[in-house]
Amino acid sequence: MTADAPPATTAKRGTLNARVERIVDHTSDTRSLFLSLTSGKHLRFVPGQFISITIPLGDETRSRPYSVASDPEDRGPFEICFNRVAGGRGVAWLFDLRLGDTLDFSGPFGAFTIDRPPEAELGFIAEGTAIAPLRPMLKRALASSSAHKIHLIYAAPDSDHILYAADLDAFARTAPNFSFETVIAAPENIYDRLFDLADARWVSADADRTRHFYICGVGKGVIRLRDLLRGAGYERRAVHYEQW
Numbered sequence: 001m002t003a004d005a006p007p008a009t010t011a012k013r014g015t016l017n018a019r020v021e022r023i024v025d026h027t028s029d030t031r032s033l034f035l036s037l038t039s040g041k042h043l044r045f046v047p048g049q050f051i052s053i054t055i056p057l058g059d060e061t062r063s064r065p066y067s068v069a070s071d072p073e074d075r076g077p078f079e080i081c082f083n084r085v086a087g088g089r090g091v092a093w094l095f096d097l098r099l100g101d102t103l104d105f106s107g108p109f110g111a112f113t114i115d116r117p118p119e120a121e122l123g124f125i126a127e128g129t130a131i132a133p134l135r136p137m138l139k140r141a142l143a144s145s146s147a148h149k150i151h152l153i154y155a156a157p158d159s160d161h162i163l164y165a166a167d168l169d170a171f172a173r174t175a176p177n178f179s180f181e182t183v184i185a186a187p188e189n190i191y192d193r194l195f196d197l198a199d200a201r202w203v204s205a206d207a208d209r210t211r212h213f214y215i216c217g218v219g220k221g222v223i224r225l226r227d228l229l230r231g232a233g234y235e236r237r238a239v240h241y242e243q244w
């Protein structure tokens with residue numbers, strides 16, 4: 001994980017325990033778990049933060065971060081959303097959880113957040129389940145009174161893997177300053193496509209360098225996007241990213 005700023009909130013260090021209240025399959029390989037704290041308390045977090053889940057695998061225990069995909073304002077269980085990964089034993093364990101099972105985690109953690117949106121045009125870039133942290137960030141930004149434009153470029157290998165499409169459509173219908181575009185591309189081409197679109201929209205199109213960006217995805221493509229925008233003259237601290 002990479003982030004440039006200090007944590008937005010002080011992390012809670014203790015281990016928390018949560019129960020699986022609901023399971024939603026978005027596709028055959030992408031699932032959301034809705035979790036409630038067994039203490040009965042409400043999880044407090046800032047949009048964009050993640051929890052670190054303890055995953056017991058035989059004699060080994062892993063800790064894996066998963067972003068909170070729901071809004072801090074939601075009452076009831078909070079959501080994490082994840083996809084199967086080739087050879088990924090940690091996430092396979094999450095897929096094996098059933099209703100009523102419990103898990104341990106720590107957090108929330110992370111500085112890739114939007115608490116108060118910056119007074120600027122915002123650009124969001126995500127692929128697949130990396131929309132998870134951006135969804136509550138987008139909602140927070142849209143809830144502010146700012147009229148600045150907000151645009152999301154969201155890529156997936158097929159339209160079924162464009163997650164939360166109904167939410168994105170609803171945002172676009174109700175918020176005149178919000179727009180989004182989806183990109184369907186083979187996994188090996190996704191970051192090339194995102195790079196070209198970000199370049200066309202935010203680098204080549206004009207000389208405005210006041211925008212702020214939030215980029216989330218898997219692997220080195222995230223760093224390419226970050227470097228494209230920073231290299232084009234956007235302020236370093238205005239280009240936020242989280243690499244999985």
Ligand SMILES: Cc1cc2nc3c(=O)[nH]c(=O)nc-3n(C[C@H](O)[C@H](O)[C@H](O)COP(=O)(O)OP(=O)(O)OC[C@H]3O[C@@H](n4cnc5c(N)ncnc54)[C@H](O)[C@@H]3O)c2cc1C
Pocket residue numbers: 001002050062064065066067068080081082083084085087088089090091092110129130132133218219242243244
């Ligand atoms: C801050 C942070 C937040 C994260 N939030 C989420 C989340 O909300 N949802 C989610 O699905 N994952 C998320 N991840 C990734 C997650 O923590 C695990 O890395 C992933 O589930 C694979 O874990 P594993 O132990 O099964 O496999 P590992 O053996 O640890 O990973 C195998 C490979 O898969 C790659 N990988 C990681 N995530 C993905 C992915 N989503 N799709 C394809 N390849 C991937 C890794 O880079 C690694 O090379 C997050 C990672 C970070 C750093």
